[in-house]
Amino acid sequence: MAELAVDKHVKYILAVEKNKDSFESVVMDHLRMNGAYWGLTALDLLGKLDSVNVDEVISWILKCQHESGGFSGNIGHDPHILYTLSAVQVLALFNRLDVLDIDKVATCILSCVLLMKLFAHRWLYESIVSSCTSCFAQVSKLDITGLQNEDGSFSGDMWGEVDTRFSYIAICCLSILCCLDKINVEKAVSYILSCKNLDGGFGCTPGGESHAGQIFCCVGALALTGSLHYVDKDLLGWWLCERQVKSGGLNGRPEKLPDVCYSWWVLSSLIMIDRVHWIDKEKLVKFILDCQDVENGGISDRPDDAVDVYHTYFGVAGLSLLNYPGLKAIDPAYALPVDVVNRIFFSG
Amino acid sequence: KLLEINPESYTAWNYRKLAVEHYLNLPDCNPDSIKSVLDDELRVVENALRQNFKSYGAWHHRKWVLSKGNSSIDNELRLLDKFQKADSRNFHAWNYRRFIAESMKRSKQDELKYTEDMIYTNFSNYSAWHNRSVLLSALFEKKAEGFLSKEKVLPEEYEFIHQAIFTDPDDQSGWFYHLWLLDQTVTTDSPLLASSWPGHGSDVLLVGDRRYNGSAFSPFSALHSDSGSFPIVLYFNQPVGGVNSSTVTVECGFNKNEDLLWKPLSASNSQTARVWVAHLKVPSSDLHSTVEVSVGHTKGIISTRGFEYSHPSMLSFKVHVQPMERDSSQVSVAESISLREENFKVYGKQSEESIIDSFDQLIIKNGHETTASNWRFEALAKEIECFRELLSLVDCKIGKLTLARLLKAYDAMSYPFANKLVHSEEVLELYSDLMKLDPTHYQYYKDEHSMVLLQKVTSSKESLIQHCFQYKDSVSSAICGPICLRLNNLSLSRMGAFEKLLWVQMLDLSDNELQSIEGLEAMQLLSCLSLRNNKLRSLTALEPLRKLKLLRVLDISYNQIGDHSIDTTRYLCSSPLSHSVGSESNKDETVTSDVALIENWEAFYIFKDFNLNQLDIVGNTIADEKFKSVLVKIMPKL
Numbered sequence: 001m002a003e004l005a006v007d008k009h010v011k012y013i014l015a016v017e018k019n020k021d022s023f024e025s026v027v028m029d030h031l032r033m034n035g036a037y038w039g040l041t042a043l044d045l046l047g048k049l050d051s052v053n054v055d056e057v058i059s060w061i062l063k064c065q066h067e068s069g070g071f072s073g074n075i076g077h078d079p080h081i082l083y084t085l086s087a088v089q090v091l092a093l094f095n096r097l098d099v100l101d102i103d104k105v106a107t108c109i110l111s112c113v114l115l116m117k118l119f120a121h122r123w124l125y126e127s128i129v130s131s132c133t134s135c136f137a138q139v140s141k142l143d144i145t146g147l148q149n150e151d152g153s154f155s156g157d158m159w160g161e162v163d164t165r166f167s168y169i170a171i172c173c174l175s176i177l178c179c180l181d182k183i184n185v186e187k188a189v190s191y192i193l194s195c196k197n198l199d200g201g202f203g204c205t206p207g208g209e210s211h212a213g214q215i216f217c218c219v220g221a222l223a224l225t226g227s228l229h230y231v232d233k234d235l236l237g238w239w240l241c242e243r244q245v246k247s248g249g250l251n252g253r254p255e256k257l258p259d260v261c262y263s264w265w266v267l268s269s270l271i272m273i274d275r276v277h278w279i280d281k282e283k284l285v286k287f288i289l290d291c292q293d294v295e296n297g298g299i300s301d302r303p304d305d306a307v308d309v310y311h312t313y314f315g316v317a318g319l320s321l322l323n324y325p326g327l328k329a330i331d332p333a334y335a336l337p338v339d340v341v342n343r344i345f346f347s348g
Numbered sequence: 349k350l351l352e353i354n355p356e357s358y359t360a361w362n363y364r365k366l367a368v369e370h371y372l373n374l375p376d377c378n379p380d381s382i383k384s385v386l387d388d389e390l391r392v393v394e395n396a397l398r399q400n401f402k403s404y405g406a407w408h409h410r411k412w413v414l415s416k417g418n419s420s421i422d423n424e425l426r427l428l429d430k431f432q433k434a435d436s437r438n439f440h441a442w443n444y445r446r447f448i449a450e451s452m453k454r455s456k457q458d459e460l461k462y463t464e465d466m467i468y469t470n471f472s473n474y475s476a477w478h479n480r481s482v483l484l485s486a487l488f489e490k491k492a493e494g495f496l497s498k499e500k501v502l503p504e505e506y507e508f509i510h511q512a513i514f515t516d517p518d519d520q521s522g523w524f525y526h527l528w529l530l531d532q533t534v535t536t537d538s539p540l541l542a543s544s545w546p547g548h549g550s551d552v553l554l555v556g557d558r559r560y561n562g563s564a565f566s567p568f569s570a571l572h573s574d575s576g577s578f579p580i581v582l583y584f585n586q587p588v589g590g591v592n593s594s595t596v597t598v599e600c601g602f603n604k605n606e607d608l609l610w611k612p613l614s615a616s617n618s619q620t621a622r623v624w625v626a627h628l629k630v631p632s633s634d635l636h637s638t639v640e641v642s643v644g645h646t647k648g649i650i651s652t653r654g655f656e657y658s659h660p661s662m663l664s665f666k667v668h669v670q671p672m673e674r675d676s677s678q679v680s681v682a683e684s685i686s687l688r689e690e691n692f693k694v695y696g697k698q699s700e701e702s703i704i705d706s707f708d709q710l711i712i713k714n715g716h717e718t719t720a721s722n723w724r725f726e727a728l729a730k731e732i733e734c735f736r737e738l739l740s741l742v743d744c745k746i747g748k749l750t751l752a753r754l755l756k757a758y759d760a761m762s763y764p765f766a767n768k769l770v771h772s773e774e775v776l777e778l779y780s781d782l783m784k785l786d787p788t789h790y791q792y793y794k795d796e797h798s799m800v801l802l803q804k805v806t807s808s809k810e811s812l813i814q815h816c817f818q819y820k821d822s823v824s825s826a827i828c829g830p831i832c833l834r835l836n837n838l839s840l841s842r843m844g845a846f847e848k849l850l851w852v853q854m855l856d857l858s859d860n861e862l863q864s865i866e867g868l869e870a871m872q873l874l875s876c877l878s879l880r881n882n883k884l885r886s887l888t889a890l891e892p893l894r895k896l897k898l899l900r901v902l903d904i905s906y907n908q909i910g911d912h913s914i915d916t917t918r919y920l921c922s923s924p925l926s927h928s929v930g931s932e933s934n935k936d937e938t939v940t941s942d943v944a945l946i947e948n949w950e951a952f953y954i955f956k957d958f959n960l961n962q963l964d965i966v967g968n969t970i971a972d973e974k975f976k977s978v979l980v981k982i983m984p985k986l
């Protein structure tokens with residue numbers, strides 16, 4: 001059986017971080033914050049987080065923070081909840097959550113979204129009139145608690161897209177910052193449950209088809225709020241374990257191709273509901289290892305495809321969940337190393 | 349231009365929204381100029397989608413534009429048709445379709461027809477089957493015209509799904525829809541009481557002294573406990589909420605109903621559970637009294653699916669308290685209990701009559717269900733026939749799995765009237781076949797097999813008796829204590845049949861393959877438990893035992909606790925990690941600043957509420973001297 005080419009992957013990740021002018025880098029410019037989380041968490045799992053310059057990373061992250069407290073995908077982009085979580089997760093990795101003004105990130109308990117939108121629109125109108133030459137006007141006054149809607153759901157930013165991914169992000173982010181009480185957890189949970197399907201899985205909005213990525217988000221959010229008793233573990237467990245196809249890899253929903261990233265979404269969900277023994281772990285390990293580029297480093301979505309940092313992270317994280325030797329243990333709900341999570345909650 | 353090349357550049361979509369709002373707020377705008385601006389946006393979205401029809405940003409922008417009120421339903425359906433034909437599984441398109449149908453008031457029946465068309469084009473369309481299940485549930489719930497009786501609608505759906513499954517048994521698209529149909533056929537809407545302890549009509553004897561061995565009382569209803577109280581356990585057929593002293597009234601001479609606190613046996617702060625318990629305090633004097641428990645005579649018990657408990661039931665049993673012997677010339681007994689082979693003696697046959705009576709008392713017969721549900725039996729029988737036929741043509745996994753589920757469901761519906769499970773052997777064989785046919789999912793079939801085996805063992809008096817043993821004290825050789833149910837060495841990977849095991853006080857599960865004890869919290873009378881030589885992987889897996897207030901002796905030796913860095917029950921136990929708002933664990937966060945306890949937080953949160961006298965942990969990686977001293981700190985009575 002192949003082995004995990006640790007050194008090659010470390011080299012690959014570090015190279016991606018440095019090469020800001022490649023086509024891949026430019027096309028992914030807007031989600032560099034996610035990329036930072038994938039690359040750095042993978043490095044930590046491989047035991048090589050000290051290969052990067054911490055201060056450089058943190059200074060760049062802080063440049064992506066906006067007045068409202070939210071973070072953008074890169075400098076010059078608008079803030080969005082997706083990138084806020086990645087920023088907080090990276091700071092947690094480095095044990096530098098202290099650089100955040102926590103109240104700022106989590107403020108606005110009082111205002112409801114309606115009030116926010118009214119205020120924002122007026123502000124926007126005036127802002128456009130006075131600065132119409134700016135290409136990417138940084139206009140959103142966003143912060144996580146203000147993003148919670150009446151029905152308990154969360155919007156990604158002030159433009160109102162609703163998705164259970166954002167529910168997970170809000171809950172994960174605020175619980176890392178130990179201020180989960182700043183949102184209405186009960187309503188957040190009931191919204192997530194309204195997205196539960198008859199096959200036991202979860203979709204992005206009520207009625208949305210079950211998809212492994214959404215299932216991870218919903219199960220993760222329920223785990224973090226002590227609400228896993230609402231999940232029909234046997235029903236969902238069967239749906240999830242049937243993602244394992246003949247090649248040993250996992251797909252994201254029925255009759256689709258296997259992809260290494262589902263080694264995370266499906267696997268972590270199975271672990272959180274204690275049904276991971278329903279898949280063949282050895283076969284999955286073999287599949288992930290077959291997706292490596294052992295020459296140049298990196299992991300791809302399936303064997304022989306092009307690698308990227310996203311699949312490299314999910315492959316390594318999946319192997320960690322499968323107890324692959326030499327890797328740090330990762331927490332299935334926070335998607336951060338267990339020692340990072342324990343440091344936040346159990347350091348006395 | 350940017351968005352047509354890279355629709356993922358979300359800030360550009362934001363900029364466009366700002367620009368649109370600017371135009372819409374200009375003083376000289378009119379309906380025509382507005383339409384032209386919005387049409388332009390719709391065109392940009394369509395071009396962007398052509399580049400990447402899975403772009404969240406593009407689809408959301410379209411929704412946003414529509415909120416300004418411009419397009420027609422025909423326009424949008426036309427767009428959707430294009431994309432759904434290109435990729436019938438595109439969930440963005442399906443979501444957008446649901447959004448359009450909702451906001452433009454397209455009927456559910458029309459949408460149902462659309463799913464039918466999609467499925468006839470290609471059976472392998474999970475997204476269409478999913479949407480169909482969503483629409484049908486909504487129509488059932490609304491009690492819409494033509495969907496009033498499941499009895500009529502389900503057989504048609506079964507016919508439809510057969511076409512998908514039988515055309516290509518290896519295609520998963522139809523499997524989950526069929527499972528849903530089965531659930532609709534079998535699950536009663538309103539919840540029912542499945543079993544209880546004490547059983548209706550039973551004679552309960554409370555014994556304070558372990559050495560007591562009165563054979564006049566059945567092993568199912570003699571409780572050995574010195575706690576001064578006994579539990580009333582109610583086991584429902586599905587999770588319910590709203591069980592309290594108003595909806596369940598207990599009339600007895602020695603307790604006031606209003607003082608009773610009913611608790612759900614569920615993790616963390618859940619207010620719903622399948623199993624509920626309340627404790628009656630018992631006076632220490634000689635007592636013979638009748639207790640009457642009325643369940644659901646007042647409305648308020650509701651299932652998690654939203655249906656009311658609508659079949660009020662009553663349990664009545666007699667309580668006898670055995671006063672403690674004051675004679676101090678008692679034979680001395682061993683300090684500790686050792687659940688080893690040599691200490692067991694097969695339960696004698698002398699009291700077989702009392703066994704038979706009290707065994708029947710364990711399960712509640714819900715008579716009202718049989719007459720109303722003939723269509724359920726018919727539907728199941730027909731399905732069983734269809735799948736037997738499929739299997740005669742093709743030896744396929746879904747055929748065997750579905751047949752096993754159908755036979756189990758049929759047995760579950762017929763029992764307890766049939767008084768035995770007719771198809772157990774066949775079901776066990778099907779699961780064994782599946783372990784060979786589909787080795788990837790071996791453990792799934794093993795877990796199912798274990799649960800069926802337990803149902804089989806516990807559903808007839810003859811087989812249950814074979815697993816009942818008396819405990820012989822190693823010092824005095826006297827028979828003492830309650831009956832021990834021995835389910836050791838059965839290759840069990842999972843526990844089940846709890847509704848039939850509420851009476852058990854001593855349980856031997858040693859030498860099995862258990863990696864989980866989920867559900868064990870229902871066994872409220874447990875005082876001695878052996879999980880020796882199993883596959884428990886972490887301390888958090890012991891969470892169900894936290895609810896067992898009478899547990900005094902626990903053997904978890906020779907498991908795998910401490911071997912694994914990934915904990916699969918980490919979020920299934922109450923701890924600061926699962927920030928249950930208002931949970932008990934939050935209060936204790938400040939209680940300890942002891943470093944050793946913080947380092948062993950799992951041990952702390954699991955064991956702090958235990959009341960053990962005896963604990964066996966040898967043979968686990970975690971069990972070193974340091975750990976033992978931590979345990980003694982957490983449980984001083986050990």
